[in-house]
Amino acid sequence: MKLNRKHSALRPGEADFRQVIPAGEYWIDTVKAGRTLRIVDLEGNQAADTLFFNAADVAERYSAVDTIRAQGNVYLGCGSKLLSTAGNVMAQIVADTVGRHDTLGGACAAESNTVRYALDKGTMHACRDSYVLAVAQHDELGLSKRDLSHNINFFMNVPVTTDGGLTFADGMSGPGQYVEMRAAMDVIVLISNCPQLNNPCNAYNPTPLEVLVWDADVQ
Amino acid sequence: MFHEIHIDGGKHWSMTLRAGTRLRIVDVNGGANVGMLFYNPQNLLERYNAPDTLKCQHTFKLTKGHCLYSDMGRIFCSIIEDTVGWHDTVCGNANRELVASRWGEKRYQEYRNEWTQNGHDAFLVEGGKYGLGRRDLAANVNWFSKVAAAEDGTLQFDPDNSRAGRFVDLRFEMNSLVLLHTCPHPLNSAAEYPRRAVALQLSKAEPVAEDDFCRNSRPENGRGFANTELYLECGSGGAA
Numbered sequence: 001m002k003l004n005r006k007h008s009a010l011r012p013g014e015a016d017f018r019q020v021i022p023a024g025e026y027w028i029d030t031v032k033a034g035r036t037l038r039i040v041d042l043e044g045n046q047a048a049d050t051l052f053f054n055a056a057d058v059a060e061r062y063s064a065v066d067t068i069r070a071q072g073n074v075y076l077g078c079g080s081k082l083l084s085t086a087g088n089v090m091a092q093i094v095a096d097t098v099g100r101h102d103t104l105g106g107a108c109a110a111e112s113n114t115v116r117y118a119l120d121k122g123t124m125h126a127c128r129d130s131y132v133l134a135v136a137q138h139d140e141l142g143l144s145k146r147d148l149s150h151n152i153n154f155f156m157n158v159p160v161t162t163d164g165g166l167t168f169a170d171g172m173s174g175p176g177q178y179v180e181m182r183a184a185m186d187v188i189v190l191i192s193n194c195p196q197l198n199n200p201c202n203a204y205n206p207t208p209l210e211v212l213v214w215d216a217d218v219q
Numbered sequence: 220m221f222h223e224i225h226i227d228g229g230k231h232w233s234m235t236l237r238a239g240t241r242l243r244i245v246d247v248n249g250g251a252n253v254g255m256l257f258y259n260p261q262n263l264l265e266r267y268n269a270p271d272t273l274k275c276q277h278t279f280k281l282t283k284g285h286c287l288y289s290d291m292g293r294i295f296c297s298i299i300e301d302t303v304g305w306h307d308t309v310c311g312n313a314n315r316e317l318v319a320s321r322w323g324e325k326r327y328q329e330y331r332n333e334w335t336q337n338g339h340d341a342f343l344v345e346g347g348k349y350g351l352g353r354r355d356l357a358a359n360v361n362w363f364s365k366v367a368a369a370e371d372g373t374l375q376f377d378p379d380n381s382r383a384g385r386f387v388d389l390r391f392e393m394n395s396l397v398l399l400h401t402c403p404h405p406l407n408s409a410a411e412y413p414r415r416a417v418a419l420q421l422s423k424a425e426p427v428a429e430d431d432f433c434r435n436s437r438p439e440n441g442r443g444f445a446n447t448e449l450y451l452e453c454g455s456g457g458a459a
Contacts (some may be wrong), residue, residue: 066311112288
């Protein structure tokens with residue numbers, strides 16, 4: 001299995017911003033061009049459902065389909081350029097201790113949970129509800145449900161088979177694993193720390209994530 | 220009821236189709252690509268969701284037996300027949316820059332109906348007729364196009380996936396706004412801009428039986444049909 005892994009030289013103690021995101025909660029903030037964002041899987045196999053918007057024009061946003069088509073590969077790893085709906089590079093993965101992340105599976109939603117698991121799961125918490133709350137509580141950004149599209153699932157392993165199947169494998173992440181990206185434009189980053197309780201991928205145990213931001217490259 | 224509409228290659232079209240309608244899309248000359256998006260006409264924020272469609276059915280390709288899901292856990296349409304076998308929904312569209320770099324831009328001024336339209340702009344035009352804009356676009360279906368992923372995830376476009384006369388039948392399970400274009404697939408590397416016509420054949424579908432193939436192809440789809448039937452019977456998903 002080909003994995004694009006690379007360790008970072010950045011030191012957590014020198015980060016300009018650090019925040020733990022508990023499972024079931026969201027984090028939304030602007031990361032300026034040139035700054036580095038790290039997402040840490042503190043306890044392992046936790047999904048970080050992540051969206052990006054151009055801070056100067058939020059109608060331009062992360063595009064999963066343009067990203068995978070342009071790189072000619074369905075998986076994200078170190079070196080992957082995260083493209084927007086307009087074909088611009090929003091950020092690039094510059095360090096990654098896991099080497100493979102999903103952008104096909106989308107975020108969990110209360111409504112899709114009824115289909116995937118059982119009709120009575122429709123009132124359980126889900127990433128899409130965190131997204132909707134995030135944009136409602138930050139309406140100064142001009143975002144709404146309309147802007148919530150296909151995301152990246154950092155730390156999720158969703159292998160595609162050569163005959164066209166989609167499988168949900170045990171994660172390849174673990175405690176302390178991280179992915180790091182450098183913003184190529186001013187981006188609004190929206191992360192839902194996935195609250196999913198129905199999927200064995202996180203051992204039915206959602207755990208915290210941490211985000212770190214370095215204002216300048218100190219390598 | 221039977222209507223046939225011919226759509227040349229490199230063009231676009233849209234219509235709100237009622238629940239219970241069957242749409243057959245025929246690849247007239249072989250090698251067609253039909254980009255398609257779906258919206259709920261009663262709530263345009265409810266749109267086709269490719270990730271939900273794939274993960275609910277544990278599939279990377281679309282073919283007979285699959286249902287196309289909205290982000291609200293409901294089914295816009297089911298694939299009730301398919302003589303192709305593999306349709307893509309993860310590669311999106313070509314835009315103007317991609318078309319120009321691959322085939323050269325043929326502007327309308329010089330080429331009239333033979334201009335090189337692209338799928339991204341085609342969706343903006345058709346969606347704009349209903350108040351939709353770039354914020355409303357999503358990962359679309361590319362009917363007749365096959366893109367497989369190798370073991371390491373490398374994407375492989377199959378230029379011989381569809382032949383003349385091949386077709387796919389969609390049965391609409393709720394009222395759906397359909398946007399479509401016949402512009403080239405973004406991974407098609409043909410030497411010339413591929414301009415492939417399709418025929419759209421509209422008729423009334425047979426009612427969905429309890430033993431329906433799509434409803435029973437996976438347990439998830441049984442629940443998807445239950446959600447959709449609730450919406451038809453008690454919500455606003457049915458009759459015009």
